[in-house]
Amino acid sequence: MLTRRDLLKAGAWTSAAAALPFGCTSPDSDPRKARLGVAAARDAISPSPPTTPFVMDLPIPPAPLPVAPFASPDAAPFIGPGTKFYELVEEERLVQVHPQLPPTLVWGYRDINVPRSSVPSANFAVGPTFRVKMATGAGQGVVVRQHNQLPANHQGFGVPFTTVHLHGAHTESRSDGYPTLDFGPGESFDYAYPMRAPGFSTGTPSNDIPSTLWYHDHLIDFTRQNVYRGLVGFYLVFDDLDTGDETTGLQLPSGPFDVPLVVQDRVFAADGSLVYDVFNHNGFLGDKLLVNGAIQPRFHVARRKYRFRFLDGSNARFYQIFLAAADGQTFRFDQIATEGGLLSAPIRALESFRLAPALRVEIVIDFSQFQPGDVVYLENRLEQVDGRRPGDLLPRGPQLLKFIVGEAVPDPSHVPDVLRPFAPIAPAVLAAAIRREFQFNRQQGAWAINGLLAGDLSFPITQSPLDTPEIWHLVNGGGGWAHPVHIHLDYMRVLTRNGHLPPIDERDGVAKRDTVILGPGEEVEVFLRFRDFAGRYVFHCHNLEHEDMAMMARFDTL
Numbered sequence: 001m002l003t004r005r006d007l008l009k010a011g012a013w014t015s016a017a018a019a020l021p022f023g024c025t026s027p028d029s030d031p032r033k034a035r036l037g038v039a040a041a042r043d044a045i046s047p048s049p050p051t052t053p054f055v056m057d058l059p060i061p062p063a064p065l066p067v068a069p070f071a072s073p074d075a076a077p078f079i080g081p082g083t084k085f086y087e088l089v090e091e092e093r094l095v096q097v098h099p100q101l102p103p104t105l106v107w108g109y110r111d112i113n114v115p116r117s118s119v120p121s122a123n124f125a126v127g128p129t130f131r132v133k134m135a136t137g138a139g140q141g142v143v144v145r146q147h148n149q150l151p152a153n154h155q156g157f158g159v160p161f162t163t164v165h166l167h168g169a170h171t172e173s174r175s176d177g178y179p180t181l182d183f184g185p186g187e188s189f190d191y192a193y194p195m196r197a198p199g200f201s202t203g204t205p206s207n208d209i210p211s212t213l214w215y216h217d218h219l220i221d222f223t224r225q226n227v228y229r230g231l232v233g234f235y236l237v238f239d240d241l242d243t244g245d246e247t248t249g250l251q252l253p254s255g256p257f258d259v260p261l262v263v264q265d266r267v268f269a270a271d272g273s274l275v276y277d278v279f280n281h282n283g284f285l286g287d288k289l290l291v292n293g294a295i296q297p298r299f300h301v302a303r304r305k306y307r308f309r310f311l312d313g314s315n316a317r318f319y320q321i322f323l324a325a326a327d328g329q330t331f332r333f334d335q336i337a338t339e340g341g342l343l344s345a346p347i348r349a350l351e352s353f354r355l356a357p358a359l360r361v362e363i364v365i366d367f368s369q370f371q372p373g374d375v376v377y378l379e380n381r382l383e384q385v386d387g388r389r390p391g392d393l394l395p396r397g398p399q400l401l402k403f404i405v406g407e408a409v410p411d412p413s414h415v416p417d418v419l420r421p422f423a424p425i426a427p428a429v430l431a432a433a434i435r436r437e438f439q440f441n442r443q444q445g446a447w448a449i450n451g452l453l454a455g456d457l458s459f460p461i462t463q464s465p466l467d468t469p470e471i472w473h474l475v476n477g478g479g480g481w482a483h484p485v486h487i488h489l490d491y492m493r494v495l496t497r498n499g500h501l502p503p504i505d506e507r508d509g510v511a512k513r514d515t516v517i518l519g520p521g522e523e524v525e526v527f528l529r530f531r532d533f534a535g536r537y538v539f540h541c542h543n544l545e546h547e548d549m550a551m552m553a554r555f556d557t558l
């Protein structure tokens, strides 16, 4: 039997795709999927079994340990005396997502220093959380060797070929998790993350410093299935300002008081297995809400400030998150960051925030406003019954996570009035920028960009010279769909939304973003300046069903 890799080598993969312009609307007739033996979905998805909320503690995935330096021809140009090396294993494993469910078979990343476990509860569904410092020069970055030990003959959905994207990172194309640069069971791949500020190569480093990155599988046509199976992890970035220490730099809540939270929705069968519908191309929604791989967990907090880094790791679900008591009373918090790192200044006393697939929102909650023994919840009040788009904001909604407030502990942390300030792009620069327009629409039953079935990555839809200002006009072509649009390599500055000044949490001068929401009928103008790395990259809708249904295009930097 041909493997996917054989198809790629023979070039049959792309020609099969080309011969089937709309083949992905019908996996039945798609020879790629037939060859791969992807299991057909059940006709109707039955709801997950009931589970009692808040009986499981929030999992906190540990940091991976560095390994001894190894030789890596591929990563060699980025290796120096200051390079840190890590090795992760991609594996199939059993995890306990809830005590009332049998263990769930997931695909996850594991630190190679941690022995493979046969005890389900000893593992996390979410991969290890990197905590990495920005480099101040060459050869001080990170090299991650990923070993694919996924089963070659697995059961069910997903494909055991992977390519690992560090989402939000500024890296060379080879290390960007390019969708067709995959490796299979038994193979490994070295990723180089230089951890340098964009603009370093021209001696004009920007302050586009990331804060919360995440890594996930990015396999062409199968990202939705492989990510749904579990291939997700956090990669947190620190520097001299955001030090990860409460006594230096900005003194933000740090260490055990700095908690990444990935929010996901899933469906489970009675035997604990994950249920997914490969025929769903609108956006697959789960009926169970998970935080860090556990269904509706609880978290014991001290009476002090905490930094929470939210990531929407769902395939298609949007959220509107509130901090609310059992009776629905809400409490306010400060927002400090987005995908593009720390804001210029905090957004104070926010009541709620929106999440869409791939978005990150960082907030600081001060639990000293509560008494020991109080409980308060993260509550999602955004209705969504259709994968294509979120619905209305409701007065109440399901709770994702329960905070149980304990005793006060010393709190030297602050949320200062200035975080990582930056000026909006100057009018003269905007006036001289190259303008490009991309329409995200639906065409003959598949997703398209500018009318092209853009999932074909054999050609670039656009070519961008490095260090050159560009304005991309991103337009939702209609049809009542919402598209969270993500551009690789460098951050966007959102200039306008629907012709107006954008909301504060995405406005240039306050925030930088790597994903923007294009709601039904919406359009945004974003400023981009790609730097340092010439090569092929992609931009795409991060509704993973849309992405895999061709709503992705290649762009080249020159």
Ligand code: C2O
Residues within 6 Å of the ligand: 165, 167, 216, 218, 358, 486, 488, 538, 540, 542
């Ligand atoms: Cu998080 Cu191109 O993806």
Ligand code: CU
Residues within 6 Å of the ligand: 165, 166, 167, 168, 169, 486, 487, 488, 489
């Ligand atoms: Cu990305």
Ligand code: CU
Residues within 6 Å of the ligand: 481, 482, 483, 484, 541, 542, 543, 546, 547, 551
């Ligand atoms: Cu979309």
